[in-house]
Amino acid sequence: MPTIEVIRGDITTQTVDAIVNAASPQVRGGGGVDGAIHRAAGPGLLQECIERFPEGLAVGGAGWTTAHDLPASWVIHAVGPVYGRGSREQLVDAYANSLRRADELGAETVAFPLISAGIYGWPRDDAIHAGFDGIAASGTRVREVRFVTPHEEMARAIESALWRVTPLRILQGARVLHERGFEQVRILPGMSPSGMYWRLELSVGSGDILGYTTGTGSRVAGLDVTAATTPEAVADHLLTLSPGLAPAADPGYAQWYRELMSLVEERAALPIAFADYFDASAGWEIGWGSGVRVPAPPE
Structure with a gap:
């Protein structure tokens, strides 16, 4: 089982094997974490997404690209559901499938944002526990999972949830x-x-x-x-x-x-x-x- 850490910081600066991007179904970049990762990785990331995912990805699905200018080796693009239009099971799947892609890559360290908790509107506490449930369901061989957020309040909420x-x-x-x-x-x-x-x-x-x-x-x-x-x-x-x-x-x-x-x-x-x-x-x-x-x- 992986260890789970909470990091208050910028996910684009994490020196890990794989960074998880909270992607849209089109996998073409966007706002929030998605936009920040694309900006930090450079234009090559978008071009690779177009080539690898011509039809995009299903909600709950995940796929990988190389990381280009990021300090990681790979970016795993995970598509979370929009609150009120998707299911909690899809959110759990987004985490589980991300870690399955990490296992395929041989990644040992993976950094996640809190998927669907931003502009997709998923309630924070349930989003946190859905992430935990996805990690448990994945059966992953990843050694370390990091939840990375720039917000102190969010970091405290994840740490509190880990205690419970x-x-x-x-x-x-x-x-x-x-x-x-x-x-x-x-x-x-x-x-x-x-x-x-x-x-x-x-x-x-x-x-x-x-x-x-x-x-x-x-x-x-x-x-x-x-x-x-x-x-x-x-x-x-x-x-x-x-x-x-x-x-x-x-x-x-x-x-x-x-x-x-x-x-x-x-x-x-x-x-x-x-x-x-x-x-x-x-x-x-x-x-x-x-x-x-x-x-x-x-x-």
Whole structure:
């Protein structure tokens, strides 16, 4: 799995094997990151795009050219969707297909902008997590992925999302277990007494499968769980922690959990069931201090 870094800076100056361009379907240059990359690369980049992509590229697709005057070796042109006219799956595909092209080239380091989050209008937090999901889905051999942005606020948002992605992947892994028939797996999330760390217990009945706190970072019972880890891989790991676990039905809880996770993923926020001075009688909270509540799970 690649390491993921956040760089505040100019993507055209990154000394990496490949720079990803947030291209239009025509792949003929344009505004924003696309225009900046074409200007820095020189006119040869446009000519190569015309030759290599006479019909352009599909939304969600990616193709490569050489980098011309850029410090990278290649430019990977990825076409993200316009918000309201394309799908999240296409945005995930734009990242995954970019990394597949990188693997074909033998690239080890790749720099991305936040695709579709500029003039294409994709909501920032969902654009970030779609990028993470694309990295995980790609199965890439790339060693290092950089998210590069000139904006301090955007860089902080990506870094914050990286902090949340490990617990999010655990929650998604529990959902995968439900889909595999282990519907009796339950969660209990909350905040530490200091309010600094999010905590989670996964259990079946009175037996614990996993205890996790964000204070341990990305390590989850011996597995490094990052934005590049799939929920399926997390589910596989959870099963190794409880080898005697057998499938069992609990459809009421599984349906409640699906609805919970829909809201968690929509808001990119973690659920809270307990904390000091927290009134759980009003239900669980989505995002510490948000005031957004959902009913407690069925007994």
